[in-house]
Amino acid sequence: MSRITYVNGDYLPEAEAKVSIFDRGFLMADGVYEVTTVVGGKLIDFAGHMARLRRSLGELRMDAPTSEDDLLAIHRELVRRNALEEGLIYLQVTRGAADRDFAFPPAGTKPSLVLFTQAGPVLERESVRRGIKVATVPDLRWARRDIKTVQLLAPSLAKMEAKAKGADDAWMVGEDGFVTEGSSNNAYIVAGGKVVTRHLSNAILHGITRASVVRLAAETGMNVEERPFTVAEAKAADEAFITSASAFVTPVVSIDGVALGDGSPGPIAKRMREVYVAESLARAI
Incomplete structure (x- = not known):
């Protein structure tokens, strides 16, 4: 069964999940990420991952793509849509899509937000x-x-x-x-x-x-x-x-x-x- 992913506001089958070739995560590795573990359909250490995400974004002077409440809701929706009992949820935020330049994009450029699940054993390995x-x-x-x-x-x-x-x-x-x-x-x-x-x-x-x-x-x-x-x-x-x-x-x-x-x-x-x-x-x- 195809995974359901999240890309910039939309829940999409993985085959339809795409970002721009001008995304700075692709061109410059200009992005940050977090990986949250799921056990029994629940999120492990979620608050800690959100705190570190805030810090990473701040250190790179990158705008948050949405609120932490929204991020929690997205994580839970991905767990539900993918019937994920045990595995991981990967989250990536980039500075967004813009013409290739070493300088940051213009103010107001929307960050890119991508999440996907990865099912697999966590407790028994x-x-x-x-x-x-x-x-x-x-x-x-x-x-x-x-x-x-x-x-x-x-x-x-x-x-x-x-x-x-x-x-x-x-x-x-x-x-x-x-x-x-x-x-x-x-x-x-x-x-x-x-x-x-x-x-x-x-x-x-x-x-x-x-x-x-x-x-x-x-x-x-x-x-x-x-x-x-x-x-x-x-x-x-x-x-x-x-x-x-x-x-x-x-x-x-x-x-x-x-x-x-x-x-x-x-x-x-x-x-x-x-x-x-x-x-x-x-x-x-």
């Missing part, structure tokens, strides 16, 4: 049961990774480089030797009873799932350190994991071919996933 393997690659992205833009070529290349090395995903590493984050997720290690993840800055995306996991870890009595860690430190860790809207908490079992612990998902990662899933489902809207 093979990657969670077995854990994932990561490979480290150089971080080639621009300096404002805290803005969730549609400029995703560097992370895509990083993931493909990792797959060529036999891994599932990449951990990107800065010139200083410290891990920044995964191709589409935040990175953590567990060492000496402490959960370590890079502190918030322009160097990483301010993950919505990350914020919940860091808070929940502290609330459950875990010692959390927000600081950079090196590749060598990661390889010597007891365990590791990633977080994202779609992966929730997923264990990492090896880095560059070096097994962590006994090479199976660690207890802290398992516990954090259990706690996060329980709270998220309870708060889903």
Whole structure:
């Protein structure tokens, strides 16, 4: 069955969903996006995603396409029209369509708004049961990774480089030797009873799932350190994991071919996933 999408005010079958070739998202990657997880037909962490969307739009001096109440209604309508029980809703806002120019379009140019669904398992995944393997690659992205833009070529290349090395995903590493984050997720290690993840800055995306996991870890009595860690430190860790809207908490079992612990998902990662899933489902809207 064809998916129903949302494009600039209209609900359309995916085959009819189109934007202008002059859209700045296409020409300039001049856009931002969010991905909200759906479980049981309900939205996970929706308020957090809307807060980050506001921030991204503000940092790029981009107009909001509509109100947050309208965005919530659109999300719910897409869930209904696509009978989506479990999966994702992708939202993208661009600066709109205008003649190609490095300068911004004239004031009053209408932003473009596109949403679509992607059905698939979220709670039960093979990657969670077995854990994932990561490979480290150089971080080639621009300096404002805290803005969730549609400029995703560097992370895509990083993931493909990792797959060529036999891994599932990449951990990107800065010139200083410290891990920044995964191709589409935040990175953590567990060492000496402490959960370590890079502190918030322009160097990483301010993950919505990350914020919940860091808070929940502290609330459950875990010692959390927000600081950079090196590749060598990661390889010597007891365990590791990633977080994202779609992966929730997923264990990492090896880095560059070096097994962590006994090479199976660690207890802290398992516990954090259990706690996060329980709270998220309870708060889903």
